[in-house]
Amino acid sequence: MKEILLCKCGELVLKGLNRHKFEDRLQKTLYWRLKKIGNFRIHGCQSTVYVEPQDGEADMDAALEACRKIFGIVAVARAVVCEKNIEDIKAKAAEYLREPLSRVRTYKVETRRSDKRFPMTSPEISREVGGYLSDVYEHLQAQMDEPQLTVKVEVREEYAYVSAGVLPGAGGLPTGTSGRGMLLLSGGIDSPVAGWMMAKRGMELECVHFFSYPFTSLEAKQKVMDLAEILTHWAGRTTVTVVPFTHIQTEIRDKCREDYFTLIMRRMMMRLAQRVAEKRDCQCLITGESLAQVASQTVQALGVTGAVCDMPVLRPAIGMDKEEIVTIARRIGTMDVSILPYEDCCTVFTPKHPQTKPARDKAEDEESKLDVDALIDEAMQGLEVVTIG
Amino acid sequence: MEYYLDNAATTAVLPAARQAAEGAMDEFGNPGSLHAAGRRARQLLCDSREAVAAALGCRAERITFTSGGSESINTALMGAAFKNKHVGRHIVSTQIEHDATLNTLKALKNQGWDITLVPPETDGTVSPAAVGAALRPDTALVSMMAVCNETGAVLPLEETKAAMEGICPRAIFHVDGVQGFCKIPLPLDCVDALSLSAHKIGGLKGSGALYLREGLTLPPLIYGGNQENGMRSGTEAMPQIAAFAAAARDRSAHFDEHTARMNALRDKLIAGARALGCDINTPAHGAPHIVNLSPKKGRSEVYIRVLSDRGIYVSGGSACARGKKSHVLTAMRLPGKNVDAALRVSLCPETPEEAIDAFLCGLEEAMKLF
Numbered sequence: 001m002k003e004i005l006l007c008k009c010g011e012l013v014l015k016g017l018n019r020h021k022f023e024d025r026l027q028k029t030l031y032w033r034l035k036k037i038g039n040f041r042i043h044g045c046q047s048t049v050y051v052e053p054q055d056g057e058a059d060m061d062a063a064l065e066a067c068r069k070i071f072g073i074v075a076v077a078r079a080v081v082c083e084k085n086i087e088d089i090k091a092k093a094a095e096y097l098r099e100p101l102s103r104v105r106t107y108k109v110e111t112r113r114s115d116k117r118f119p120m121t122s123p124e125i126s127r128e129v130g131g132y133l134s135d136v137y138e139h140l141q142a143q144m145d146e147p148q149l150t151v152k153v154e155v156r157e158e159y160a161y162v163s164a165g166v167l168p169g170a171g172g173l174p175t176g177t178s179g180r181g182m183l184l185l186s187g188g189i190d191s192p193v194a195g196w197m198m199a200k201r202g203m204e205l206e207c208v209h210f211f212s213y214p215f216t217s218l219e220a221k222q223k224v225m226d227l228a229e230i231l232t233h234w235a236g237r238t239t240v241t242v243v244p245f246t247h248i249q250t251e252i253r254d255k256c257r258e259d260y261f262t263l264i265m266r267r268m269m270m271r272l273a274q275r276v277a278e279k280r281d282c283q284c285l286i287t288g289e290s291l292a293q294v295a296s297q298t299v300q301a302l303g304v305t306g307a308v309c310d311m312p313v314l315r316p317a318i319g320m321d322k323e324e325i326v327t328i329a330r331r332i333g334t335m336d337v338s339i340l341p342y343e344d345c346c347t348v349f350t351p352k353h354p355q356t357k358p359a360r361d362k363a364e365d366e367e368s369k370l371d372v373d374a375l376i377d378e379a380m381q382g383l384e385v386v387t388i389g
Numbered sequence: 390m391e392y393y394l395d396n397a398a399t400t401a402v403l404p405a406a407r408q409a410a411e412g413a414m415d416e417f418g419n420p421g422s423l424h425a426a427g428r429r430a431r432q433l434l435c436d437s438r439e440a441v442a443a444a445l446g447c448r449a450e451r452i453t454f455t456s457g458g459s460e461s462i463n464t465a466l467m468g469a470a471f472k473n474k475h476v477g478r479h480i481v482s483t484q485i486e487h488d489a490t491l492n493t494l495k496a497l498k499n500q501g502w503d504i505t506l507v508p509p510e511t512d513g514t515v516s517p518a519a520v521g522a523a524l525r526p527d528t529a530l531v532s533m534m535a536v537c538n539e540t541g542a543v544l545p546l547e548e549t550k551a552a553m554e555g556i557c558p559r560a561i562f563h564v565d566g567v568q569g570f571c572k573i574p575l576p577l578d579c580v581d582a583l584s585l586s587a588h589k590i591g592g593l594k595g596s597g598a599l600y601l602r603e604g605l606t607l608p609p610l611i612y613g614g615n616q617e618n619g620m621r622s623g624t625e626a627m628p629q630i631a632a633f634a635a636a637a638r639d640r641s642a643h644f645d646e647h648t649a650r651m652n653a654l655r656d657k658l659i660a661g662a663r664a665l666g667c668d669i670n671t672p673a674h675g676a677p678h679i680v681n682l683s684p685k686k687g688r689s690e691v692y693i694r695v696l697s698d699r700g701i702y703v704s705g706g707s708a709c710a711r712g713k714k715s716h717v718l719t720a721m722r723l724p725g726k727n728v729d730a731a732l733r734v735s736l737c738p739e740t741p742e743e744a745i746d747a748f749l750c751g752l753e754e755a756m757k758l759f
Binding site: 213214215217250341 | 690691694695698713758
């Protein structure tokens with residue numbers, strides 16, 4: 001029996017004349033992600049992209065998992081391919097669904113018929129297939145409301161498909177259809193989630209990490225690489241630009257007012273991130289900031305830190321509670337890495353009583369004690385770019 | 390140039406130990422086999438047991454080879470608790486024990502045992518009076534380390550045994566001798582069970598021993614072919630055992646000379662660190678090989694990285710507790726900043742004097758970062 005994956009496209013089908021751009025992008029993404037798993041033919045029709053294995057060696061489990069992590073796909077069905085006649089549909093359904101049907105008592109059959117030339121209507125197909133399954137598997141009971149299993153039959157142009165229901169996909173828009181963003185990736189819980197959220201909206205990701213050796217460890221840097229690697233499962237190939245940040249931090253500590261340490265550090269980070277973003281052809285910065293989570297994320301502090309860049313700063317986690325962020329971090333697989341106990345640059349010189357209502361002019365006064373341009377230039381000289389995925 | 394100053398974490402394998410391990414790999418027979426190859430392995434096992442026993446000062450049959458300190462401690466504590474459960478359900482130990490002890494006691498606590506952990510004094514020592522006050526007539530087991538792995542404090546074994554005689558004479562006294570063996574004289578006559586590790590004295594990792602006094606038997610942790618008199622089943626790890634014996638022979642033969650040398654280095658290190666303004670977290674009459682110190686500012690892990698980049702290897706707290714606050718220094722009620730900045734420098738008899746100079750010099754440089 002030949003299996004296939006039916007990937008249902010999400011909101012991209014609502015796009016107008018440029019819809020094909022979104023579809024092309026999605027198919028390209030599918031091609032690249034599935035290339036490592038096996039030999040698949042990928043073709044689109046209506047609002048569905050078909051992923052067809054070309055030989056018996058393709059790992060369908062891995063392909064299904066990969067498709068569920070591709071943005072732009074709202075649902076994935078793993079189905080068996082049937083000839084377009086009711087006898088073949090019935091026989092394949094009974095055989096293909098033997099295992100899932102053996103585990104349930106109640107079921108129903110739902111049919112979609114996009115090829116209206118097929119001689120039976122959808123309800124007729126459902127009845128026919130359902131009746132046959134009940135004959136073959138005597139333990140089954142048809143139940144229209146909340147059955148344990150919904151058998152899906154789809155009659156399309158070339159073939160009909162039978163599956164044991166659909167699994168939710170990643171949703172969103174295909175990667176690369178919404179520009180490129182530079183994610184400030186720290187190693188904590190929030191920033192990978194923020195990156196993922198923007199990638200879900202079709203944004204291609206690049207990452208920047210501030211490295212304060214010896215105040216932070218090589219393990220902390222590796223942790224950031226590991227987080228970026230997990231993001232590539234969703235957002236595809238990325239880079240991490242590592243910015244040497246030690247000198248800037250010690251300068252701030254030696255010259256600035258303690259309650260402004262974190263704030264000025266973050267202003268320096270934003271400046272550098274923007275420089276790196278311009279260099280890497282990104283159109284915005286992405287941060288994991290969540291309103292009032294810590295002192296540097298009050299609305300006043302966000303204003304003072306954001307004031308140094310003219311690029312848009314996207315903060316997708318801004319209105320989220322920590323628990324909501326953690327739920328996403330667990331779902332996307334970054335949580336276990338994020339909670340490894342390595343210190344990141346944000347906690348190196350934390351003031352005892354950080355300023356929660358900073359003023360921009362005071363921050364600028366404090367900064368005037370530093371040679372900001374020289375420090376930025378020095379850091380930009382020492383960039384290290386690592387490609388991941 | 391590399392200076393390894395983390396000998397409490399593990400030591401370099403002594404040349405004699407390496408040679409003995411290689412010999413045992415060439416002579417690979419199973420000591421349980423009846424043929425000549427087995428007999429030769431059996432002889433080596435017998436000689437090795439003699440050597441470790443001689444270094445400790447006991448008879449060979451009192452020694453059981455194990456996979457290391459943790460297994461010895463687990464065997465002793467779990468076995469003693471089982472054996473003595475009719476005496477009472479109370480165990481006394483200290484807050485500064487190694488995790489091998491603390492976590493085994495935690496497991497016993499979950500089985501319904503009542504555990505009292507005696508706090509240390511602020512200088513890291515444990516007062517005999519505090520131990521005496523913790524003992525009860527229903528105390529079935531007392532476990533204490535001979536030397537604290539983080540501070541080098543020497544614990545009052547003899548006084549503890551004396552107090553036990555008066556209050557709970559039937560309690561079993563286990564000593565974690567991992568950091569004490571070949572570093573300080575161990576008063577074996579007041580101990581019921583004692584755990585040893587090979588890789589802290591120049592042997593191989595994955596190797597240790599458990600001493601049990603004459604007349605004491607404990608139920609084993611590992612069942613099987615009844616090797617080691619049924620105390621510890623599993624084919625004997627001959628290369629490790631032979632290396633352990635060789636290391637013990639070497640270390641015990643030069644005990645006085647080695648401890649004198651390490652004491653001199655230790656004094657120099659303490660004086661140098663004090664001159665840099667560090668606080669010394671090691672008590673005055675500690676073991677010869679461990680110094681724990683806290684620079685006024687900064688964090689251990691940063692110092693460790695900076696020193697490591699200069700080829701100087703030390704640890705913060707203990708090597709097993711990477712990234713966690715030291716439970717020992719916290720129990721000593723040291724100020725939080727001293728706990729955060731603490732460094733443990735640990736020596737071996739081969740440590741060159743210039744290593745101390747290099748460390749002090751590197752430390753002084755690193756302190757400028759903060």
